[in-house]
Amino acid sequence: GAVVSQHPSRVICKSGTSVKIECRSLDFQATTMFWYRQFPKQSLMLMATSNEGSKATYEQGVEKDKFLINHASLTLSTLTVTSAHPEDSSFYICSAPTGGGTNYGYTFGSGTRLTVV
Amino acid sequence: DAKTTQPTSMDCAEGRAANLPCNHSTISGNEYVYWYRQIHSQGPQYIIHGLKNNETNEMASLIITEDRKSSTLILPHATLRDTAVYYCIVRVGGSYIPTFGRGTSLIVHP
Secondary structure: OOEEEEEOOEEEEOOOOOEEEEEEEEOOOOOEEEEEEEOOOOOOEEEEEEEOOOOOEEOOOOOOOOEEEEEEEOOEEEEEEOOOOHHHOEEEEEEEEEOOOOOOEEEEOOOEEEEEO | OOOOEOOOEEEEEOOOOEEEEEEOOOOOOOOOEEEEEEOOOOOOEEEEEEOOOOEEOOOOEEEEOOOOOEEEEEEOOOOHHHOEEEEEEEOOOOOOOOOOOOOEEEEEEO
């Protein structure tokens, strides 16, 4: 089946630095990628939707200059957390739609645990 | 947008069936019901989906009521590895952005 490979699985960075998270679609083309953030004991919250070759769409309250999304190819989308701060520590997950018509399914990456110290 | 309501938590004995309910009373006729689960510190995993007929696969069974306003995910023989948060999702309107509620935290105990 469709697989979304997400790296790194965990990263620790110093406050003020930037971190890049990659999501690659294996064996299928992901024209769209959803990026989620999940705080402890909470559900997944959609941050943004990236579309190949165009600007990402951000959810209300998500700073587009802080969370840079690039979707330059049909198999790779990246999320860069710029000037990270401890409050950005979270679990970040990407997801790509698979299937077609009304039968859309979603394939998720394995997530990235970001800890900012 | 169709919303879903799930119990916050449930528990089940290992080897027994786990029945997880979901209410989706505002579901539209062409919207599918999807079930995913998330084991701690992992990305969500697809389990099963259906439109109006009952479905079964190697992981679970999905029972959808005739009026489609609710469904039940059945794990026939729960194991400790089935401990996870289970999300019931209905495709939102004309878009396909998956949105998550709080889900049901299922704890399978020995």
